[in-house]
Amino acid sequence: MTTDATAAANTPNASPSTAGPVGVIGLGSMGFGVAQSLLKAGFVVHACDVRPDVLARFVALGGVAAATPAALAAKVDKLIILVVNAAQTDAVLFGESGAAAALPPGAIVISSATVAPEYAVQLAARLEAMGLVNIDAPVSGGAIKAAAGEMTVMAAGAPAAFARCSALFEAIAGKLYRLGDTPGKGSTVKMINQLLAGVHIAAAAEAMALGIKAGADPQALFEVISNSAGSSWMFQNRVPHILAGDYTPHSAVNIFIKDLGIVLDSARKHSFPLPLTATAHQMYLSAASAGHGGEDDSAVIKIFPGIDLPAAGKQ
């Protein structure tokens, strides 16, 4: 039995049993949560991931493991791809044992990696040429929201495709934004969100660093600014990591090197200047170059010299 009957009975508007099985490629921090949410909603969920231990954890929850994207694709007519970037999206769709050639005609590919809008447009055209349907659907919200079925989805695609995926999106999304009928519009909005998220984390680090240098109490600084006009979602979310001295990577410095890199590359194609994004990107590069690339993105504060950061275990 691959479904969680209790959870399904508690999900009033979804009718996943008539919606057919779905595939999830990539069981990372977001993908695992999405797969879990689909199981809870009563879907038969096929998944694949390169890590056998993660796949075993998924099977223990009631999911069906697939050996390759192609093996998965033969079982479903809808799949969602939650890998890290465009290169991995290409690999799982078009690489050796890729999903695209194995999907039935008219199947829907929901692509959710953070990619350049230009790539999203090309991907949709390539899938369409193979008789497949694409929804450009980057996500936001983090692992906890993914596991709760409460992600924000920034989506664009044909209305008929959304109609076929209504139960699926209901199971995984707290907010589903429909940003247009043509793929690319979702990735554009996600790109702008990443621009701001990346700049805001670096700004939070710069602000806390100067505050500490100037002798302010870091905890008081955090509390006052969280309630003032200088606050941001990222300030409130990431500064507690700095205060706790805990740089366990919820999302790593290297992720923002990638994401702001996508933003800068895309803007350069428009010959468009991004002074703050370029500066923040350099700050993350400095952090990675000093050996902090795999730490939590709040570790960008470690580029500021001559300050005593709160130590771990002091909270």
Place this chain on the structure above:
Amino acid sequence: MTTDATAAANTPNASPSTAGPVGVIGLGSMGFGVAQSLLKAGFVVHACDVRPDVLARFVALGGVAAATPAALAAKVDKLIILVVNAAQTDAVLFGESGAAAALPPGAIVISSATVAPEYAVQLAARLEAMGLVNIDAPVSGGAIKAAAGEMTVMAAGAPAAFARCSALFEAIAGKLYRLGDTPGKGSTVKMINQLLAGVHIAAAAEAMALGIKAGADPQALFEVISNSAGSSWMFQNRVPHILAGDYTPHSAVNIFIKDLGIVLDSARKHSFPLPLTATAHQMYLSAASAGHGGEDDSAVIKIFPGIDLPAAGKQ
């Protein structure tokens, strides 16, 4: 009769009649609201301002006009200074007909302009040498919160001084943060808040500019990001001005040239680098140099070339 008896009766915890008259120097967007809130709480309020029309409006509400800071100082043992910067603070306290020399011994000077922490420390020492008491108390929240008696106050000073001003702060502050016993700590936190506020407005402009260039719908972009991890207090507050094409200055580009200038000068004294603040400062300077210094700070988006901003009156 200079008090508003009805409002005083409705303010349960204040006992302003026993607290004595108070002075307000500077009836700008924040100062006028503060003076109004004090009147509403039942205080006898003396005020001065260089603009006769603003002073007349204050008198019409029940306030007492003073011709000079010195004339005001002779009538009160507590005053709050809500001028624009350190130079104006110096002028109204120590210039011709300045308040400091005319205040009674032990009087309290609450200094609320946004100034460098170093200046705040020096100011307190100078007042103390004259037998006066300083509370370093920069404010945040804007004109509407000031008029409602709901400002955020970031304050530092001697506990005895706060005890004497409890009714006063209750009348004007929604949140009173006590950041230490020595002046300077309040201005440090305010400086960090301004760093973030200034960077976040410039980041909001950069993000909306790229979004428009990349073909996103500006209104949809605003809505999605307001509900995503890329949001900030300033993004939510200032982007509606851009969407409405309305650059009426609630707070002008020139204010952030001043405030980020204070932050950069203060950090330079610590030989401390601020890559994002320096970049944002250059963006505001670009906007002012192109003739937008007196417009709303969201007009920093006008530095981005080749995009069609929403026009006024289209909303």
